Amino acid sequence: MKGLVSAVGVMLAAVLMSGCSSDYVMATKDGRMIMTDGKPAIDKETGLVQYTDEQGHQMQINGDEVSTIIER
Template structure:
C-alpha cells in the first residue's frame, strides 16, 4: 500500500516538473535557430551559455555568437 502511494506521488511530481518546463529558441549571428526545452543558463565566469538540445545533447556556446533568446 505504501509503495503504491510513493509511486503515485513520484509520478505526480515528475508530471508537474515536465509541465513547468518552458521551451526556448536561440538565434545565432549566422542565422541558425536552435530550440531547447528549458531556458539556457549563462556562466558569467566563462561567458558561455549552456543548454540541452531537444535530443538531449549538452551544448555550450559563446555569448558573442548569440543574437536572441526567446521564450516560445
Template sequence: MKQTVLIVIFALGLAACSSEYLIATADGQIITTHEKPELDRDTGMIEFEDDEGRTQQIPQSQVKQIIER
C-alpha cells in the same frame, strides 16, 4: 471513467507547464531547447541541452536573441 478523465487532465496540465526556448545566433541558426539556457559567467558561454539531450555551449557574443515559447 473518472480515472481516465483525471489522467487526461493531468497530462494536459503537464504539457501546458513546459516551456521551449529558441536561441537565434548571429549566423542565422535557430536552436530549440526545452530548458532555459544559462550563462556561465566564468567562460562567457551560453549553456543549454539540445534536443538529443547533449549539453552544448556557444559564446554569448554569437547569441543574438533567446525567446521563450
C-alpha cells in the same frame, strides 16, 4: 475511493511538473535557430551559454554568437 483520489493526485502532480520546463529558441548572429529543452544558462565567468538540445545533449555556445533567447 481512496485509490481513485490517490491516482488523480498523482496524475495532477505529473501534469503540473511537466509544465515547469519551458523550451527556448536561441537565434545566432549568423542566422541559425537553436531549439533548446529548458532554459539556457549563461556562465558569466566564461561567457558561454549552456543548454540542452532537443535530443538531450548538453551543449555550449559562445555568448557573443547569440543574438536573442526567446521562450517558446
